[in-house]
């Protein structure tokens with residue numbers, strides 16, 4: 001294999017390939033040579049605890065042998081056949097999905113990413129309802145392609161404004177009980193943020209679907225109050241609007257249930273997912289719909305498809321991943337280890353004046369930093385992010401990397417979502433590194 005040094009590998013990567021969502025200048029990607037369990041290893045042999053499971057996706061950790069075996073075997077057996085054919089893996093995965101998905105989701109369209117799963121969801125919703133508008137929420141990420149980026153509300157959408165994105169998406173206020181965009185307080189608010197969606201549907205007309213991350217991921221692990229999703233389900237039913245649950249990040253045991261909606265017993269009309277479905281070893285996305293939606297296409301042209309739809313090498317590891325999640329009981333593990341992680345993170349709030357809030361569910365946590373705990377003013381803004389200004393959270397994350405712990409940082413918070421196989425000792429290691437690095441943020445609070 002490669003005889004290049006780690007430095008050369010990093011230099012060539014940065015020179016000839018794009019670094020995503022960043023200014024290209026100054027990009028010095030770390031050469032990762034290996035990974036195992038909850039750790040990855042750089043070219044010099046240094047180990048890093050993967051405290052965010054890469055992009056909140058390597059749910060079974062690195063190099064799970066059963067998932068690797070499934071990829072190898074499928075590559076030998078049938079590496080590719082076009083989506084017009086039936087395959088063993090397509091049938092077996094479909095049966096497994098019926099077991100684990102929220103009840104009622106019975107027909108599947110396979111993609112090779114989360115963003116494509118959402119594109120499929122939007123097209124299906126529009127074809128099925130004959131309506132156009134999609135309601136998304138501020139503080140949401142649904143993917144990078146023209147439809148999904150239109151429904152994304154973080155600064156990654158801004159470069160496509162106003163005409164570079166799919167038309168027809170409108171935004172509702174996000175659910176954020178720490179810093180409510182409507183300046184309300186739960187529970188006196190009566191969950192006004194969800195009621196406002198009814199107001200939007202009544203006033204807009206032509207609404208095909210509402211898309212939500214049931215637990216918002218990158219934009220801050222925002223967990224809705226218990227009334228929110230059941231009420232949203234009622235509102236959608238009342239107006240014949242489809243409810244799309246984007247579980248690309250929140251699915252596959254991350255919140256302690258197979259899917260985040262299961263925490264509130266809500267059944268979406270369409271559920272999209274990706275990432276953890278193959279523990280991210282192979283790119284696979286899924287758009288699952290109810291039978292009622294599926295039946296519509298019995299007599300109407302299903303105007304969607306990809307060459308790589310239901311690609312056998314993407315499906316085999318999904319079967320293996322689901323079996324491994326069952327064998328290792330990762331849903332239960334996420335609850336137990338999540339409680340442990342949550343206690344440890346909450347304990348940090350007493351020590352660090354830079355922590356505004358710690359929140360989470362299962363093994364899905366955010367630590368939000370503020371300059372001022374009373375005003376909740378963040379250290380950085382969305383505008384800072386896209387203007388290339390160095391962000392305080394990145395400084396803290398950089399310090400943690402020096403100490404061998406990798407963590408995802410986004411504008412003013414961290415997303416802590418380790419592999420679901422993490423142990424208490426590994427959690428202690430990650431929290432210790434965060435504790436130490438937070439001194440940097442404490443030194444910058446408003447005095």
Ligand SMILES: Cc1ncc(COP(=O)(O)O)c(C=O)c1O
Nearest residue numbers: 113114115141142143248249274
């Ligand atoms: C909630 C959510 N939806 C969609 C996507 C897009 O998935 P992908 O990057 O596989 O296209 C992401 C990616 O982070 C996500 O977190």
